[in-house]
Amino acid sequence: MPHVEAECRAGELVETAFAKVNLALHVRKRRPDGYHALESLFVFAEAGDRLAGHVRPDGMISLRVEGPFAQMLDAGPDNLVMKAACALRFHVGKEDGAALVLTKNLPVASGIGGGSADAAAALRLLMRLWDVSIAPETLEQIALSLGSDVPACLSSVTQMVSGRGEVLQRQTIPGLAGMPMLLVNPGVGVSTARIFGGWDQVDRGALAASDLRQLVEAGRNDLEPPAMAVAPVIGEVLSGLRSCEGVAMARMSGSGATCFALFDTERDLVAAATSLREGHPQWWIAETRIRSA
Numbered sequence: 001m002p003h004v005e006a007e008c009r010a011g012e013l014v015e016t017a018f019a020k021v022n023l024a025l026h027v028r029k030r031r032p033d034g035y036h037a038l039e040s041l042f043v044f045a046e047a048g049d050r051l052a053g054h055v056r057p058d059g060m061i062s063l064r065v066e067g068p069f070a071q072m073l074d075a076g077p078d079n080l081v082m083k084a085a086c087a088l089r090f091h092v093g094k095e096d097g098a099a100l101v102l103t104k105n106l107p108v109a110s111g112i113g114g115g116s117a118d119a120a121a122a123l124r125l126l127m128r129l130w131d132v133s134i135a136p137e138t139l140e141q142i143a144l145s146l147g148s149d150v151p152a153c154l155s156s157v158t159q160m161v162s163g164r165g166e167v168l169q170r171q172t173i174p175g176l177a178g179m180p181m182l183l184v185n186p187g188v189g190v191s192t193a194r195i196f197g198g199w200d201q202v203d204r205g206a207l208a209a210s211d212l213r214q215l216v217e218a219g220r221n222d223l224e225p226p227a228m229a230v231a232p233v234i235g236e237v238l239s240g241l242r243s244c245e246g247v248a249m250a251r252m253s254g255s256g257a258t259c260f261a262l263f264d265t266e267r268d269l270v271a272a273a274t275s276l277r278e279g280h281p282q283w284w285i286a287e288t289r290i291r292s293a
């Protein structure tokens with residue numbers, strides 16, 4: 001499990017919901033259950049949402065959402081943090097409550113697993129807060145019921161993900177950990193379901209990613225074409241990133257619209273972020289790095 005930030009107030013626990021980035025996403029086929037069989041290399045950014053919580057003696061579960069993207073979200077029962085809390089409490093038969101505060105730093109419905117990471121962070125935080133432990137396979141089932149990316153977000157480490165998102169294989173790619181990474185969202189939300197629905201059903205082959213060069217040269221995101229059909233500005237983001245000095249690779253993450261770029265040096269990253277902010281002040285641009293855990 002990811003490292004835990006220091007506790008803040010007495011009895012308060014904090015978890016970071018690390019942003020999920022698909023360095024490659026190969027769609028293989030549409031499954032009978034309506035999901036698509038994927039092969040994807042997940043990495044996680046140091047950047048993410050922040051979830052804090054302490055026990056509520058009255059047994060209620062409450063959520064407050066703050067931060068730059070709070071207005072994009074409801075704090076009610078449909079929030080994935082609340083869904084995760086209710087699913088966990090139902091499973092463990094707890095009476096304890098929790099007061100949760102989510103700081104929403106990541107854009108919503110943006111291809112970087114913001115909601116999925118929040119759900120996984122809620123599961124991690126509440127297991128500690130309520131002092132419960134669950135068999136790993138049961139926890140993964142609860143996670144998968146919350147969303148396809150939630151199982152991988154539980155550990156938030158680099159991994160090959162397949163199936164619908166439930167088959168996980170931890171992966172180490174030389175030179176990837178700690179690599180400077182820029183995340184750019186042009187301010188458009190895209191529906192994951194709609195983008196998958198726009199996939200052209202052509203299987204362009206398996207994902208093999210033993211090193212970064214193979215990832216760059218043979219990796220793809222098969223959801224880029226349908227996403228760009230819905231939000232052409234994604235093409236502008238990609239060409240902007242690919243024209244930056246020192247960029248090692250640039251691609252859309254997940255079903256979009258957020259794109260990422262990996263850089264050889266921190267200096268190249270900062271120069272790229274500065275230049276893109278000057279040209280596109282309305283874009284969300286975040287400098288981060290790939291988590292090394």
Ligand SMILES: C[C@@](CO)(OP(=O)(O)O)[C@H](O)COP(=O)(O)OP(=O)(O)OC[C@H]1O[C@@H](n2ccc(N)nc2=O)[C@H](O)[C@@H]1O
Pocket residue numbers: 022025034035036037038040110111112113114116146147148149150163164165192193194196253254255256
């Ligand atoms: C595309 C990916 C790639 O990592 O990420 P995001 O773009 O969401 O970040 C994930 O597969 C998204 O997972 P998640 O966001 O949890 O999707 P879910 O809520 O489970 O499903 C939303 C909808 O996306 C489609 N879907 C999702 C996953 C999958 N393997 N095949 C699909 O066809 C289905 O139409 C589903 O109803």
Ligand SMILES: Nc1ncnc2c1ncn2[C@@H]1O[C@H](COP(=O)(O)OP(=O)(O)O)[C@@H](O)[C@H]1O
Pocket residue numbers: 073078079080081107108109110111112113114115116117118119192254255256
């Ligand atoms: N805490 C949350 N953060 C972000 N999205 C959430 C949250 N709770 C529910 N959602 C819903 O989940 C959907 C997308 O989740 P998210 O994982 O952010 O997408 P993506 O993986 O594309 O970034 C959106 O429809 C959003 O309204």
